Amino acid sequence: MTPIVIKTIQFFLSLSLLIVLHELGHFIPAKLFKTRVEKFYLFFDVKFSLFKKKIGETVYGIGWLPLGGYVKISGMIDESMDKEQMKQEPKPWEFRSKPAWQRLIIMLGGVTVNFVLAVIIYIGMAYTYGEQYIPMNSLKDGVWVLEKEIGDEVGIQTGDKIIAVDGEELKSFNSVFIELINGNRITIEREGERIEKEIPVDFISTLIEDEDKVRFLFYRTPFMVNNVPDTSHNKNAGFRPKDEFLAINGEPAVYRDQVMDQLEQNKGKDINVLVRREDGSEGQVTASVSSDGKLGIVTAPFTMEEMEQRGILKVETETYSFLESIPAGINKGVSTLSSYMKQLKKIFNPETGAYKGVGGFAAIGGMFPDTWNWPAFWATTAFISIILAFMNILPIPALDGGHVMFLLYEMVTGRKPSDRFLEYAQMVGFFLLIALLLFANGNDLYKWLFK
Structure with missing residues (x-):
């Protein structure tokens, strides 16, 4: 399969998992509080559904528009905008008939599940893979x-x-x-x-x-010869495989950046290169630098183990027992959320220009690796789950956070916003979300066309 297909499969698998679990976060407390759930949908069913089946009082289905999902709870002003139902007298099984604290729990269920899911993934990754990093x-x-x-x-x-x-x-x-x-x-x-x-x-x-x-x-890496092609102007200069550069014209040239600087300064000239041979001995090589600053040799990559042996860097690996992985996963979830909040703060500051990086579905899909890699898949899924949790709790009407905001107002003041006000707020929030969606995906399109 091509990289784009692999990315697409990972994107839809991750998105479907996150949407279903998010909506379960609303569905389960609604059922516990004996609130009727009329629909439970993965993706939106505008005009028609790809699949649907009624079980009990709830229709379960899959829509054709992959912009999210939803549960339709009786007696609640949501994206369905079911005004006819709201004109009738409240029924005991309806959302609007439940105490404010129960409605609050129902609305917080989705974002809670998203955050908890991310933490569970991070716990599992810490326990299964540990953490490898360069201090x-x-x-x-x-x-x-x-x-x-x-x-x-x-x-x-x-x-x-x-x-x-x-x-x-x-x-x-x-x-x-x-x-x-x-x-x-x-x-x-x-x-x-x-x-x-x-x-x-x-x-x-x-x-x-x-x-x-x-x-x-990047971390600095040594410069080592792999081979000298027959077509190279330095074919007979005396370079050998595994030669490590130490100096050029008496100046330190251990690292790639040092070698590149020296070659730039000596374009079209001969240079004296001090190298360390594979057996540990040192030797001098006189080589020519081309007019474009090249030696015409193929360099060899260094493994992390070789870098450690030379004292250039260290690679630390932290392993966790199951009990140790729990606080490690929680800390990872909290730090990821904190980092994302800092990024969002910069996005809302026009001076940073961070708004240019806001992306839509293409940007999210691009976060997944080109090849199937379970650790990368789960790490990306956990990060997206954190994003969904935070974005959904923002106090914007039509999002969970908007409903929570109005519920908190009701609990503090003892006054419930009117249904008409909630309807208008829902419409305003819906148009804000559409505008954000168009902006984000417009950014993706712009980058694809012009960058």
């Missing part, structure tokens, strides 16, 4: 800035050691990207000196402009 403080000679223009904007240079963001010490190299996006201030160590720098308010916008450059940092 930030293990990078012997700092980071490699792959995109100098972006590095200059945020104030990071090759060789810098990134210590903290907003005063919080960075634990993992992989976390540096999301922390820079969410953060406001960075602490780095450069040549033994600690430096504080403000992260530009529009730094997110800079990354969004060219998403291929988002991961503009």
Whole structure:
């Protein structure tokens, strides 16, 4: 199967799971409080259904429009906008007849299930896979800035050691990207000196402009020869497989970034290269640099084990017993939610330009890997579940959070908003959601067409 097909299958599998469980979060407490549920649908059944079957008083079905799902609860003003039912006298089994605290539990059920599901997934992943990461403080000679223009904007240079963001010490190299996006201030160590720098308010916008450059940092890797092609101008220079560069013209050239800088400075010239042979001995090689700064050799990749052996970095693996995985999963769920809230805060600040990165279905589908990978699938599903939980609890009419907002108002003041007010609020919320949906998917279309 092609990568796009694999991504699509993962997207719909994940989305279907999350929608069904979210709606179960409403369905179960509604049933416990003896509230009638008329419909339980995966996806929307505008005009017709792909499948439906009535069991008891509830019609279970699958709609054709994959924009979500819903449960239709009797006596509730929701997306069905069933005004005729609301004109009749309240029945004991209707939502509007139940005490406010019961209605509140019913409305909070969906987001609660989404968050709990994410935590359960994180617990399972911690127990099954553990956590492997590169400690930030293990990078012997700092980071490699792959995109100098972006590095200059945020104030990071090759060789810098990134210590903290907003005063919080960075634990993992992989976390540096999301922390820079969410953060406001960075602490780095450069040549033994600690430096504080403000992260530009529009730094997110800079990354969004060219998403291929988002991961503009990497750990520094040594430069080692794999082979020299017969067509290379340095075929007879004397390079051997497994030669590791140590210096060029007497200047340190251990890492790829150092070698690339030296080649740039010596275009069209001969250079003297000090290398370490596979047997540990050292040798000198005189080579020619082409006019475009190339040696014409194929380099060999380094494994993490080889990097560790050379003391360049460390790879830590944390394993968890079942009991240890529970707090680890909870902490992961809370930290993921906290991180997402920081991102959303920046989206609502026009100065950051973060709104340019808002994506729709294509962006969500793009989060899944090109090949089937269960750890990646579950990690992405957990993250999307966190997003659904938070987005649904926002106090916007037509979302769970809008209903919760009006219920809290009723519980505090003792006055229930009128049905007419709730109808208008539902319509306003619906149009807001449609506008957001069009904007998000419009962003996807724009990126596809012009980037």
